[in-house]
Amino acid sequence: xxxxxxxxxxxxxxxxxxxxxLNVFVFPKxxxxxxxxxxxxxxxxxxxxxxLNGEWRNTPAGVAHYLEHKMFDTQEGNALQDLAANGAxxxxxxxxxxxxxxxxxxxxxxxxxxxxxxxxxxxxxxQESVDKERGxxxxxxxxxxxxxxxxxxxxxxxxxxxxxxxxxxxxxxxESIARITPETLYACHKAFYDPANMVLCVAGxxxxxxxxxxxxxxxxxxxxxxxxxxxxxxEQPRVAQPLIEERMEVSAPIxxxxxxxxxxxxxxxxxxxxxxxxxxxxxxxxxSSPLYARLYREGLINQEFGYSYESSFGCAFLAAxxxxxxxxxxxxxxxxxxxRIGREGVDPSLWERxxxxxxxxxxxxxxxxxxxxxxxxxxxxxxYDFLRFAELFGSITREEAEELIAGWVxxxxxxxSVVRAREEGQ
Amino acid sequence: xxxxxxxxxxxxxxxxxxxxxxxxSSYLSITLLAPLDKKTAGANALIPEVLRRGTAxxxxxxxxxxxxxxxxxxxIEPVVRKKGETxxxxxxxxxxxxxxxxxxxNILEPxxxxxxxxxxxxxxxxxxxxxxxxxGEKANLIDRIRAQINDKRTYAVxxxxxxxxxxxxxxxxxxxxxxxxxxxxxxxxxxRYQALLREARxxxxxxxxxxxxxxxxxxxxxLEKLPVNEERVDPGCDVRxxxxxxxxxxxxxxxxxxxxxxxGFRTGGLTCWEEDYPALTMCNAIFGGTTLSKLFxxxxxxxSLCYYASSMMEKMKGLVLVSSxxxxxxxxxxxxxxxxxxxxxxxxxxxxxxxxxVRRTLIGGYLSTLDDQGRQxxxxxxxxxxxxxxxxxxxxxxxxxxxREQVAAAARQLVLDTIYxxxxxxx
Numbered sequence: 001x002x003x004x005x006x007x008x009x010x011x012x013x014x015x016x017x018x019x020x021x022l023n024v025f026v027f028p029k030x031x032x033x034x035x036x037x038x039x040x041x042x043x044x045x046x047x048x049x050x051x052l053n054g055e056w057r058n059t060p061a062g063v064a065h066y067l068e069h070k071m072f073d074t075q076e077g078n079a080l081q082d083l084a085a086n087g088a089x090x091x092x093x094x095x096x097x098x099x100x101x102x103x104x105x106x107x108x109x110x111x112x113x114x115x116x117x118x119x120x121x122x123x124x125x126x127q128e129s130v131d132k133e134r135g136x137x138x139x140x141x142x143x144x145x146x147x148x149x150x151x152x153x154x155x156x157x158x159x160x161x162x163x164x165x166x167x168x169x170x171x172x173x174x175e176s177i178a179r180i181t182p183e184t185l186y187a188c189h190k191a192f193y194d195p196a197n198m199v200l201c202v203a204g205x206x207x208x209x210x211x212x213x214x215x216x217x218x219x220x221x222x223x224x225x226x227x228x229x230x231x232x233x234x235e236q237p238r239v240a241q242p243l244i245e246e247r248m249e250v251s252a253p254i255x256x257x258x259x260x261x262x263x264x265x266x267x268x269x270x271x272x273x274x275x276x277x278x279x280x281x282x283x284x285x286x287x288s289s290p291l292y293a294r295l296y297r298e299g300l301i302n303q304e305f306g307y308s309y310e311s312s313f314g315c316a317f318l319a320a321x322x323x324x325x326x327x328x329x330x331x332x333x334x335x336x337x338x339x340r341i342g343r344e345g346v347d348p349s350l351w352e353r354x355x356x357x358x359x360x361x362x363x364x365x366x367x368x369x370x371x372x373x374x375x376x377x378x379x380x381x382x383x384y385d386f387l388r389f390a391e392l393f394g395s396i397t398r399e400e401a402e403e404l405i406a407g408w409v410x411x412x413x414x415x416x417s418v419v420r421a422r423e424e425g426q
Numbered sequence: 427x428x429x430x431x432x433x434x435x436x437x438x439x440x441x442x443x444x445x446x447x448x449x450x451s452s453y454l455s456i457t458l459l460a461p462l463d464k465k466t467a468g469a470n471a472l473i474p475e476v477l478r479r480g481t482a483x484x485x486x487x488x489x490x491x492x493x494x495x496x497x498x499x500x501x502i503e504p505v506v507r508k509k510g511e512t513x514x515x516x517x518x519x520x521x522x523x524x525x526x527x528x529x530x531x532n533i534l535e536p537x538x539x540x541x542x543x544x545x546x547x548x549x550x551x552x553x554x555x556x557x558x559x560x561x562g563e564k565a566n567l568i569d570r571i572r573a574q575i576n577d578k579r580t581y582a583v584x585x586x587x588x589x590x591x592x593x594x595x596x597x598x599x600x601x602x603x604x605x606x607x608x609x610x611x612x613x614x615x616x617x618r619y620q621a622l623l624r625e626a627r628x629x630x631x632x633x634x635x636x637x638x639x640x641x642x643x644x645x646x647x648x649l650e651k652l653p654v655n656e657e658r659v660d661p662g663c664d665v666r667x668x669x670x671x672x673x674x675x676x677x678x679x680x681x682x683x684x685x686x687x688x689x690g691f692r693t694g695g696l697t698c699w700e701e702d703y704p705a706l707t708m709c710n711a712i713f714g715g716t717t718l719s720k721l722f723x724x725x726x727x728x729x730s731l732c733y734y735a736s737s738m739m740e741k742m743k744g745l746v747l748v749s750s751x752x753x754x755x756x757x758x759x760x761x762x763x764x765x766x767x768x769x770x771x772x773x774x775x776x777x778x779x780x781x782x783x784v785r786r787t788l789i790g791g792y793l794s795t796l797d798d799q800g801r802q803x804x805x806x807x808x809x810x811x812x813x814x815x816x817x818x819x820x821x822x823x824x825x826x827x828x829x830r831e832q833v834a835a836a837a838r839q840l841v842l843d844t845i846y847x848x849x850x851x852x853x
Binding site: 287292365366 | 451500786
């Protein structure tokens, strides 16, 4: 097995690509009681159009998420219960980019790992079970559509992007899931759940060779073909619409501000952009920035304020969200601060301070096995190693952050999504 | 492996240090242990919130945030907890472990310094807390107290405890009550703060890679300004051994769509200090403490009598509290069924899969505490409040040998004391 040392953060990662194409990553943690396993496919909500064996196919929104729900069914029963009975806490999630299944347990780790690998790789759907799930997922969709924060986020995606599939909800809509049949699920499982399109990442008191041996035993021996994906034409810098508003049950107006970036191709450049993006946000509007203190004092934002850099294949953006009586004023204030930074540059002492803060938080985050394994899996699919950030971090310059702010925080790249309270009588 | 030590830094000021290099962060907490009292609970709960707003050196959120960034993005949170009849107020914090500092600099000493600065050097005006900070945090605390009432599940258990322990300190809530919090002035709060610093026993907790001697020295320096007092108060906990002759029924009607039924049992003096404590813990887990429990599997899943049904244990007070959500007209059936499940355990009707499943769950749960700095801190604070020194590993090992008969015997100690029923308004 390949062994990679990340001395700066005290981590060792073992890697092996199995004969069937599965990439296995293991972080041995002999001092810990608990083991964590994450098994994921490079297939998420935005992978709706793909080509397998020379045939292009358009699938309804929500298939990846639907599959996630149905994968726990086995011919014998339900894998969720099998894992729970073994003292494991299992779960799964679907994002825009990936679908991941996981558990943690202090006992019977190997037995649990076998169950995990087996139920994810062997599909078992019937017309009856697929129909039954439609009601459950429909309810879930109904619930998230009532959530103003979710609505505000989805509206921001629609405002920022012209055509990228990130505009579409991962769960799909009641209409789109009505078109999902057992055949759709089998076809998408075949296209994307091949070991060659998947990653197994484990952290805990385990032996890396042993993890590989279990994976070899349970999973198919040969790699299959992997589907090609299509996200449509490249996005232009300009946002689709600068403002989008909606009325729902909220006590104060909530907002999401987005600044559209230039997506990087897969590879370490994506990691670098993420680090520059995070630091740029900190100096522009982060908790210890002058703008944050001013907005807070003036009552334009409150403790609900948050911010992040986000990227998926083919798209990247900065986002800030919160509650405000005047979201337009927040938008203007950020634009003015970006212009000021453009003129005066970032304060060097602020830069050094936020760099330390961001670095420390990233390293502290590695305490969580989930964070480590999900992070490595996503990073691998994006073409780099998660822990490389520790080495890259020192080389990120103030000028890069200034350049990103100057390039992205501009009028044509800004979109604002607002959800306001319903007016009287509505 | 980790090594756990305990030492007295100053009279009544204790340090529990877990020496381990398995985490990326160091966890540091400082807690004042005060007797839980209805009259002081609100003010005690308010103190760490007001302190967190600013110090004499870092007078606002902005400068505190900058100071934390300098310490590699550390986090310090005010916290109030209830352990038996002890109200625990203070701060928990997490910093990058020294081993990962980019320039090899020490983080522990300045982190301990900042933490103790928050505790000991508040931002003041006219010799008391800043009135703005007090007013703002009073409003926040009142919001939190009201939020408890909005969550009817929490509220029902809280009301049960209040009624059941109305003549005991345990009846008070850790946040105090709205009325007394509203009445607090900056001057009152200042006096309460001074009294706490002078009288409360202090528990400091550290988990990280630093040698315990170094940790002790860092804390001695940081706590230099803490008043010296040879007689800091060790908070106690009264245990009422028996329930009254008949269970008391308390009913309340509110505008709710789902009823809440809560039952309070006394354990006949069986508490964390007794030899049979592991058996009581298993008994609670089989009764309603896990998803393998009788309340969950039978009352909720099989009979669908409740939307939820679970039990929890107050290990220092010797209480087992059942919490459930029911249809209004299911009061009698649900109550009878909950008691029937307890009767089954008392009669030793415990399947092997129940006994072993719960044993594995408890052992796994205890051992995985060792993987989490925050959960370990919570465990050790509980031990400190109880005056116990038993380690996590020792407790986990005790579950290995508990027998079915011991679980049944522990269950036979349980006597129903109070019933709380929250029902809908008629019409």
